[in-house]
Amino acid sequence: MHTSQPTVSEHLQNLEHDLGCRLFDRLGRGIHATAEADLLYPRALAILADIDQLKEELAVVGRRVAGELLLGASSIPGEYFLPGIAAAFKKKYPDVSFNIRIADSAAIARAVLAGELLAGVVGARFSARGLVCEVFRQDELALVAAPKMELPAAISLADLVNIPFLLREEGSGTRKHIEGALAPHHIALGQLAVVAVLGSTNAIKEAVKAGLGCAILSRYAVLDDIAGGGLRRIALPELDLRRDFYLITAGKRSLPRHYQVFLETLRTAAAAA
Secondary structure (H helix, E strand, O other): OOOOHHHHHHHHHHHHHHHOOOOEEEEOOEEEEOHHHHHHHHHHHHHHHHHHHHHHHHHHHHHOOOEEEEEEEOHHHHHHHHHHHHHHHHHHOOOEEEEEEEOOHHHHHHHHHOOOOOEEEEOOOOOOOOEEEEEEEEEEEEEEEOOOOOOOOEOOHHHHOOOEEEEEOOOOHHHHHHHHHHHHHOOOHHHOEEEEEEOOHHHHHHHHHOOOOEEEEEHHHHHHHHHOOOOEEEEOOOOOOEEEEEEEEEOOOOOOHHHHHHHHHHHHHHHHO
16 A cells, blocks of 8 residues: 555544544454444445546546537627537537527626636637637728718728718627727727617618618628628728637636537637638
8 A cells, every 4th residue: 555554553543533433443463343344344445436436437528528518709700600610510529519699799708707608709808807818810890881872992081980880889899999990090989970889790781781871890791791792892091900809718717628629629710710
């Protein structure tokens, strides 16, 4: 046992103290098991066997990729590229199921911090303590309008503040990035001619198509509409509209095996994009 005799004696004495009974009668230089020891011994063997079995089962669980993946996502990643990655992952790991909660970026970040979600993909970086943000994928926002709206192929920022504009709600990563991109030019959102604030990208797209105003949206959201002629892209040469999507987790939370594998899949997909 690689243990000295005095140490073994001490362990035995501690065990007797904890159980409140004598396990051995010490007669001269020998010891004899008591009736309590005879009762304890097979039970102790069974407990040790159970511990070994539990270790084996935990090892299997640790290697198995199975269970529900509850993820948070802002509208663009949640609607446009997470579903495809999830479908490929489900094909490889059929014992995994997905529950993707879509909300604005700020709400997802709060849910991760509160422990309601283990991971999320959002369109803005948050500096809250305990939140880990890593760049997941790059995006570019685009100013779009209905083809029937009379606008030139490119406009200046001075013109932008004079045309009817549609905006996402507060907490949206897209809105936050637009605000940040305009700030170096000393333009606040309040200076835009905002005609409506809408709670989803699709709602804004439909409003733009109907001619209510123009909007700045993710290229993921408008690519097909521009190709199909439903929307027209207007250049904004003075404005840098590139941005990043972020994978967010709570720094001190231990992730189950299926979460770990899926997040690595996300990172691999991001590197290949």
